[in-house]
Amino acid sequence: MLQEPEGRQPMNLASLEARADDRALLRAVQGGDREAFARLVELHSARAYSVGMSMLRNEQDARDIVQQTFLNVWRSIADFRGEASLASWIGRIATNNALMRLRTRRRKPEEPLPELGPDRPEHPVVDWAPIADKLHENAELGLQIQRAVAELPEPYRLVVVMADYQEMSMREIADALEISVPNVKTRLHRARLALRQALLDYVHGRA
């Protein structure tokens, strides 16, 4: 059966409630309420930490990203108008901080894009069927995908985190990484093929 692409997800009741909570918290923080800010950090630190961990793959670096991100949040929260959700805004700040850290870490010029395999799967029809039913019920698959993302070469890992976790647009990713939009699409396509293969290997017991 043909399925519609997912694109941006429609808001459900929980996300609407979360937004209402965010607005109340935001007003308190913008009014200088330090306890409200501590609550905001507690609510959203996992997001910033996850961005840091997935992009930098180092626990201490991820903690530093959390600290830097919320310092940035504190400094600029007065200007935040709520066009995006707080979680999304904080995630973007964390992403930018992680990218800056990666740039300072990099001492040599960017290397050519590493190969990840063919741009088309060999058996797209038969291969995916066993995994499709397990996607929603098997928590172990979540761990497998985390590992598979962590093992991707950096240029691919970054676009996956930004596109699929942070839900950034192709243009936003291209601007953040200072590459072209077609380059972002190529990386994302290859990365998804590699992740798909990693899941298939796991399901078929070859991993």
Place this chain on the structure above:
Amino acid sequence: MNCEEMSAHLIDLLQGELPPDLLAATRQHLQACPCCTALQMSFMGVRALVHRSMETPLTAAERAQLAETVLSAISLEDPGVGARPDPMTRPR
């Protein structure tokens, strides 16, 4: 539209960024091509799985510790900003 062209548009389709004038052609191709449909579904599955699996859960203690670290850093940087008003000096 052939499979190679479809492959080039698959990312846009999944990200909700496909130009409207290409939507009908891609749908038509997908209805006729089980290979591209399977690839599309697998990419949707990977995308959904990445989205919900990337968040690293932190314990309440870890989150509280991070909040404390951040607040300490803010206090060092700007001790007056954000401090709760002193009830003794609050204007009546």
